[in-house]
């Protein structure tokens with residue numbers, strides 16, 4: 348494989364796929380093959396020779412991506428397997444619950460792959476702890492008896508990706524509007540001497556502190572702003588941050604997650620204060636057309652056991668740390684009522700049909716004996 352055939356297959360050509368992962372892979376010198384199930388999007392990508400990532404806000408600039416194509420994985424699974432077989436890198440940005448549908452494509456590609464090639468470098472770029480491990484588990488399951496023969500043809504690294512990429516305005520084609528900030532932290536060890544070349548990414552020995560700091564600050568804070576903003580009938584995230592009540596609620600929830608991060612991972616409190624300030628500045632970016640509906644999407648996933656609210660609140664409660672701000676955010680999430688969002692509709696149905704205790708057990712996954720359980724059930728009862 349020569350320098351000119353450096354190829355990455357990226358699953359999920361949506362907002363983060365084109366506006367972040369695809370962009371950085373392109374800047375790292377890879378030809379990018381997007382794989383998606385949205386036929387119109389695949390056609391639009393194949394109809395273009397370049398697209399522009401518009402970074403809006405302070406320090407932002409336009410970046411042009413070229414050297415890509417797209418393939419419809421529903422219509423042409425054999426084509427996807429062939430691309431995977433000869434790629435150097437495979438990434439995903441499809442949503443954590445979709446990883447199991449990507450696994451069979453990767454397995455089929457590894458089965459075709461020449462064992463003499465360098466191992467495929469697999470990285471799931473989702474907002475979830477251990478997403479690449481989850482993808483590998485799905486692959487192992489999909490491969491069954493074949494796994495032992497093909498698993499050495501790939502290496503797997505967990506990653507933490509951070510860039511706000513909102514829903515795109517009508518008529519923007521495949522261009523993407525994003526914030527200027529980004530961070531991509533990747534586990535170093537799986538690659539040995541040959542890490543992928545991704546400009547601006549940083550390789551770390553232990554990803555756990557990075558991904559927890561990211562998820563429990565950026566994502567906890569963003570989702571808190573969305574749910575408090577939606578409850579205050581605000582539509583834009585930047586307007587939510589301008590509301591003193593919402594801002595105070597976000598600040599309180601994040602002070603609690605910072606206290607946990609300091610206690611658990613040894614982050615310096617002053618550094619966390621600075622990190623929170625930077626993040627609140629990012630949420631306030633008025634040039635980003637971001638909405639409480641997008642950021643609050645899939646509330647059942649966000650209220651689950653190891654996600655951005657219950658995850659840190661449970662650990663904080665176990666350590667006797669304060670959780671009132673996180674409980675208030677959970678209270679606002681419970682009344683998130685977006686008819687367009689399936690999980691929001693399901694959430695409201697569950698609230699109507701279950702007792703507060705049964706709802707808490709089912710939605711948050713907390714054990715009934717956990718120190719947080721009764722407090723969440725109380726919030727559910729009074730929401």
Ligand SMILES: NC(=O)C1=CN([C@@H]2O[C@H](COP(=O)(O)OP(=O)(O)OC[C@H]3O[C@@H](n4cnc5c(N)ncnc54)[C@H](O)[C@@H]3O)[C@@H](O)[C@H]2O)C=CC1
Nearest residue numbers: 359361362363383384385440441442443448473474511512
């Ligand atoms: N948008 C953002 O600001 C950020 C998003 N993320 C994470 O990135 C992931 C994707 O988020 P977005 O790009 O915002 O969503 P999106 O909805 O814009 O993109 C997801 C894409 O995946 C495609 N897809 C769905 N099922 C598929 C399948 N079986 N095979 C191939 N493609 C499939 C969809 O058609 C869509 O194009 C999520 O896990 C999200 O949490 C992470 C950091 C930032």
Ligand SMILES: O=P(O)(O)OC[C@H]1O[C@](O)(CO)[C@@H](O)[C@@H]1O
Nearest residue numbers: 474508509510511512565569642
């Ligand atoms: O599907 P999720 O988890 O809401 O992912 C999107 C979130 O990730 C973020 O990009 C933060 O990195 C936010 O823009 C957004 O709220």
